[in-house]
Amino acid sequence: MQHSIVDSSFAAIHTPAGAILYASDFKLDRTPTIGEAPDFTRLKKLGNDGVVAMITESTNSGLSGKTPSEKIAKDLVCDVLLGTEETESGVIITTFSSHVARINAIIQAAQEMDRIPVLLGRSMERYLSIAQKLGYIKFPENLEIYGNRNSVDKFLKRVSQEGKKEYLPIVTGHQGEPNSILTRIADGETQFRIKPGDKVIFSANTIPTPTTIANRYALETKLKMAGARIYENVHVSGHASREDHWELIRMISPEQVIPSHGNMTMHSSYVELAEDAGYVFGDTVHIMRNGEELVL
Amino acid sequence: MQHSIVDSSFAAIHTPAGAILYASDFKLDRTPTIGEAPDFTRLKKLGNDGVVAMITESTNSGLSGKTPSEKIAKDLVCDVLLGTEETESGVIITTFSSHVARINAIIQAAQEMDRIPVLLGRSMERYLSIAQKLGYIKFPENLEIYGNRNSVDKFLKRVSQEGKKEYLPIVTGHQGEPNSILTRIADGETQFRIKPGDKVIFSANTIPTPTTIANRYALETKLKMAGARIYENVHVSGHASREDHWELIRMISPEQVIPSHGNMTMHSSYVELAEDAGYVFGDTVHIMRNGEELVL
Amino acid sequence: MQHSIVDSSFAAIHTPAGAILYASDFKLDRTPTIGEAPDFTRLKKLGNDGVVAMITESTNSGLSGKTPSEKIAKDLVCDVLLGTEETESGVIITTFSSHVARINAIIQAAQEMDRIPVLLGRSMERYLSIAQKLGYIKFPENLEIYGNRNSVDKFLKRVSQEGKKEYLPIVTGHQGEPNSILTRIADGETQFRIKPGDKVIFSANTIPTPTTIANRYALETKLKMAGARIYENVHVSGHASREDHWELIRMISPEQVIPSHGNMTMHSSYVELAEDAGYVFGDTVHIMRNGEELVL
Amino acid sequence: MQHSIVDSSFAAIHTPAGAILYASDFKLDRTPTIGEAPDFTRLKKLGNDGVVAMITESTNSGLSGKTPSEKIAKDLVCDVLLGTEETESGVIITTFSSHVARINAIIQAAQEMDRIPVLLGRSMERYLSIAQKLGYIKFPENLEIYGNRNSVDKFLKRVSQEGKKEYLPIVTGHQGEPNSILTRIADGETQFRIKPGDKVIFSANTIPTPTTIANRYALETKLKMAGARIYENVHVSGHASREDHWELIRMISPEQVIPSHGNMTMHSSYVELAEDAGYVFGDTVHIMRNGEELVL
Structure with a gap:
């Protein structure tokens, strides 16, 4: 993936029931200045093969549009x-x-x-x-x-x-x-x-x-x-914005999504985005607190 | 100059006592996509020859930094x-x-x-x-x-x-x-x-x-x-920000400055910038209201 | 109760398993100008007898302090x-x-x-x-x-x-x-x-x-x-603020709480308040969407 | 006057040309809890006798309405x-x-x-x-x-x-x-x-x-x-708001007004209020900087 540090990655844990994707600390930067653009082919393949659950950062999911390159x-x-x-x-x-x-x-x-x-x-x-x-x-x-x-x-x-x-x-x-x-x-x-x-x-x-x-x-x-x-602020963020999240969730099509890496307000923003993409709160998209367990 | 419309210009009125520069609707864009960068050589020459008064937009003078190209x-x-x-x-x-x-x-x-x-x-x-x-x-x-x-x-x-x-x-x-x-x-x-x-x-x-x-x-x-x-807001402004104004006022060194094209709050921002550059409120930088006259 | 309209009430539905309290459109106004202060004796008795679930407005739960009388x-x-x-x-x-x-x-x-x-x-x-x-x-x-x-x-x-x-x-x-x-x-x-x-x-x-x-x-x-x-705003709200909610939830001590009458941000505020009072998100305090069902 | 400290006063300096009124640190509180309401009779008499210039706080002149008692x-x-x-x-x-x-x-x-x-x-x-x-x-x-x-x-x-x-x-x-x-x-x-x-x-x-x-x-x-x-903020301010200033400037009717006790933004608010009351910026209402002198 791309992020404000080099060589940021997602982690896919493959299980007999399908993959669990941990997708945090990323942006969809197609013109990075070090390294290559995210591997969209691999991401789409992961999605096609079936992802049981995706845990993803909600950090900037409340910011409209797309994070600049x-x-x-x-x-x-x-x-x-x-x-x-x-x-x-x-x-x-x-x-x-x-x-x-x-x-x-x-x-x-x-x-x-x-x-x-x-x-x-x-x-x-x-x-x-x-x-x-x-x-x-x-x-x-x-x-x-x-x-x-x-x-x-x-x-x-x-x-x-x-x-x-x-x-x-x-x-x-x-x-x-x-x-x-x-x-x-x-x-x-x-x-x-x-x-x-x-x-x-x-x-x-x-x-x-x-x-x-x-x-x-x-x-x-x-x-x-x-x-x-x-x-001031001669800068762009290293975190995905709302429409980057929209692209990712559609590319991966996980069965379940869990926002992480944010507070309740950020998670709420992610839930609304996931609802736009057809997920149902409490059923296929979940807000969790530290230490809580979710049985799928 | 450069602005969000093509071929924007400043107007210099030359008088025996020196020039009056009307400097509004501009940004200091060095990489424009239509037309050329502002003519800094000409601006500096104007400044060297002596500008009695500059009337300039205060619109974005409260925004820090420089307006992006x-x-x-x-x-x-x-x-x-x-x-x-x-x-x-x-x-x-x-x-x-x-x-x-x-x-x-x-x-x-x-x-x-x-x-x-x-x-x-x-x-x-x-x-x-x-x-x-x-x-x-x-x-x-x-x-x-x-x-x-x-x-x-x-x-x-x-x-x-x-x-x-x-x-x-x-x-x-x-x-x-x-x-x-x-x-x-x-x-x-x-x-x-x-x-x-x-x-x-x-x-x-x-x-x-x-x-x-x-x-x-x-x-x-x-x-x-x-x-x-x-x-939203896939956009940059056509108006100079605070540090663009800093560059312009130092390049032109007018004897008197009058912010225009803004409300009292915007004019106040410009006055503070001009004070940074050595101007004195009520003496060499002036806030004026529509219809008012200033005798230099 | 008290509210910006006269004779506002809570509804307690008594079941063999205990009461369900619907507690919305209220403020804890002890010096109202029409009608009487909320019936705290009755509220405490309800709490002592056991409330299985309380559904309550989250509207102003994000506003600090207490709503003025x-x-x-x-x-x-x-x-x-x-x-x-x-x-x-x-x-x-x-x-x-x-x-x-x-x-x-x-x-x-x-x-x-x-x-x-x-x-x-x-x-x-x-x-x-x-x-x-x-x-x-x-x-x-x-x-x-x-x-x-x-x-x-x-x-x-x-x-x-x-x-x-x-x-x-x-x-x-x-x-x-x-x-x-x-x-x-x-x-x-x-x-x-x-x-x-x-x-x-x-x-x-x-x-x-x-x-x-x-x-x-x-x-x-x-x-x-x-x-x-x-x-402007020669006014006080008719809705309970954060500390009014704190008082109510402690007085009633419901087994389960469900914020209503608000958006995700307001519900999130209420959840944080309920967490302060010892409730556990997803276990004893729940965020629900319209049309969803919760089996206790 | 009234203010958040007891026994706050205005100072009127009487000169052969009329009075100069220094009117800062005040609110128009008609139901104070210590001391008496402002002496409106005296203020009106001062106004009738003629005030050459009033120097007054601009602090809260941007806040609408009236400061609560x-x-x-x-x-x-x-x-x-x-x-x-x-x-x-x-x-x-x-x-x-x-x-x-x-x-x-x-x-x-x-x-x-x-x-x-x-x-x-x-x-x-x-x-x-x-x-x-x-x-x-x-x-x-x-x-x-x-x-x-x-x-x-x-x-x-x-x-x-x-x-x-x-x-x-x-x-x-x-x-x-x-x-x-x-x-x-x-x-x-x-x-x-x-x-x-x-x-x-x-x-x-x-x-x-x-x-x-x-x-x-x-x-x-x-x-x-x-x-x-x-x-938080179980409090009311000790400074006059916009409509209190409106009352004062009309009661005193000074020939000249100078806002003080504020920054450029606060002074700008006061100027707009004074303009509502018929004063003219640069002529009968003045923004001044520390150390500046105004000859009337």
Whole structure:
């Protein structure tokens, strides 16, 4: 399948009575930037052979339409990075360390911007080093990585001396986590000082919990007070939307469906979708709570 | 400039004291699908020569970041039209008749879908015929156009006989206007009957007035009750967002700025942006009401 | 029980296996303005004797806290009607014809304002005449009622001659229904012309459907353009909130609970509440769809 | 005037050219629970004598209607405290230490509940002791006050031994401030343990900043996980709403008006209200920024 991490898969457990399909953490992305489109032939065959039950994420089943491809995110990132007349400004971009495809797009854009891409932070170092070893991503020669705090701070000092326009720092901290690199920069705890007109790009959504919202708000407020220009949500989701679910449920035609990976409201949305596809609540589509057992 | 209609322009009125720039209905689109990117060289020269006052739209100045390019809208439209395994379903798409670039993208996608693109409705006929005559758009040979109600209804009857999978109707009615083609289809007043699984794609935003919201809600409810799958907001705006305004005001460096084309809330957003850029409310950036006069 | 209509009741069906309680359309109002507080002694006895299943409204179970008493609505209405220095202005008030307690409060306020209360509209005439006959409400001697359109229009013409400050019209039309009296007044179709400073009081909520919202918006816009001062939502709900449900479920202690009178989102809220009270989803609290059967 | 603190006043500065009225922190409360209604006779006389300029809060000028009286808040508080069949549960109530009228209502309700009212926290001790000395409030004989942390904790330990049903603790911490008493109780740092069914009543609004919202969310989540029943927003505002502003501006008829005590959005709302009353933006009603000067 496709998802915001590489090599996401479904698990089909084959039993004498038919298959059980565990179908979570996916999107139907036909133009991914790493890996291939979902294997629709295999999915259809699974459906034809008969699936007894499908357990599937309800996460974004309440969002109308179809989740945009990662290709769209790549174009949005490039347009923000390259589409400006103010090419001398400082630019910092933050995204999920685990999102190898996104970081790949950013690294390619850095080349076009004629800036050195620099991965900063322990999790950036860990994820991307592994991704490179496994061959998911190819680093350009000029790429730099600094994982631990000392080397990060030394690098940020160097930038302050050599000029921000030479580098594109790719950092952690998009959720405003205290002690992340971006928060430390916003707090003036590094030598990299935000100046009016510097750009800070969030290639991530804000996770919708009050604590995260508050952290992000605090982070953005400090950045803005220093004069930063903010680009939020230069991002697309890794989860299927309502019409992607519609396609999947019709392709698989499971006898029973159980939404998972969501709260009651998300499950309710999935139930309504399944009802559209002919399922009957309490009979062929079920809402379950943790620890509950369903005998088919 | 670029905008959701072709050949949008700024007007610079040159006076002995310097230029007055009227800068409304624009976006800074560097990858447009019709026409060229804004003429940044000319804009910078205007700024260098000295602009006494700039009157500019405040419409989307409260939206963070940068308005995505029309290229993004094109990719979103293609992904929705082409990215499906259910290739036999009926599909209807609706957008602004005046949005020639968008309709061009839809027509091209129809070719790839191996469907005949059909423009339906009087305003579709009027706008696109002119666009073709002026050379903005090139029609494929199999394209059909039906403007008046009789010919529209005759065509929809033909579709019901020959099969929906041969055609891609491009219609008016995205705001749920009573008597528009899409509303008439939803009401069952034509021979084109919505069946479960048929797709209706809104390549347009909903204009945020209560009446429009109610009309759209009524339209979508009827479509859903007939079993339609809905794709909303497959669209990008034609208006500059906050960071586009930041770029423009810095490029032009007008002595005075006056937001226009918005309400008090939108103007307030623009004033805050202008303050970021060093302007002073009541001194170099002004909120004005219709009919008011400002002596510089 | 108490509700926004008088003499609302629960129905207990007694069977050899225990009672089934149908508990919908209620609030736990201890200071009602017509009738008595709910019979808590009886409710507790029912609970002690054993209730096999309770079917109860989930409508407002997602709203935190406790629904305010009708006494609060009475005080809010009086404060708006009496609490002003502009005692000469025109005043119109609109509420539900079926809400006898509310209309009683308005009539009493009219007496204190030294204005003649006038009930306008067919449904006002019908409901309040019956309420008077059954003894729920006592009309003051000066009260006037006009039901059909001719007599309403004749009365409104008389007001325009004698002066608005003599009367308090109590009208239908709070949802902006086309052809209601209030909409006709807003449209200038009667002799009662809205002048700047006239007050229009909505002693009702807006029913949250897009069509109603649009109608109300259109109505208020026309009223404001004529200069009316608008008082919205001078009202309290007739439905129990989350903590009222908490009290009821603990008082009754039914073996099984089934939320009704709501959509999936409302039922989900009720399930979470029932879970707080020790019920188990799918085991002792059930979400059901229309037409479904549950065997206990 | 009336406000959420006692003895709030307007300041009129009399000059040979007429008076300047500073009219902020007020509501038009005709049924206050401490002190008297605003002095409308004096306000009208000021207006008749001529006011050159009025500077007034715009805070709630965007909220429709009229701010409810403190009497309403008193009734809501009493209904939540007294209107329950679960009279043995623990109950904690939190409000602003500076809101003497509200605390007075709570103390009176405690008497009716047959519980001992206990003021907890340094600011409760300070404000209420002064209020008592100045005669704004009369303490019942059984009231207890504990200001510093040691005595608070000792009291909470005593409650845990003697039983929660004897006391009504009135505490600080409604905004979820870390280290406040309520947060410490929620964190299990005191001997007062929240048990399922205990009630926590917020007689305050949540101040709408992301940090406060996050703190309140964290606080309520912890309370709910321990089984507390939550009553939010048992409260009315201390600031005038749109129609209160309408009354004031018409009563005073100042030559010039300047909204203050708000952001651009709030000021914009006030300007629209002033325009309704015949003022002209930029001519007789002005939006000003901190530090700016206006010459009349």
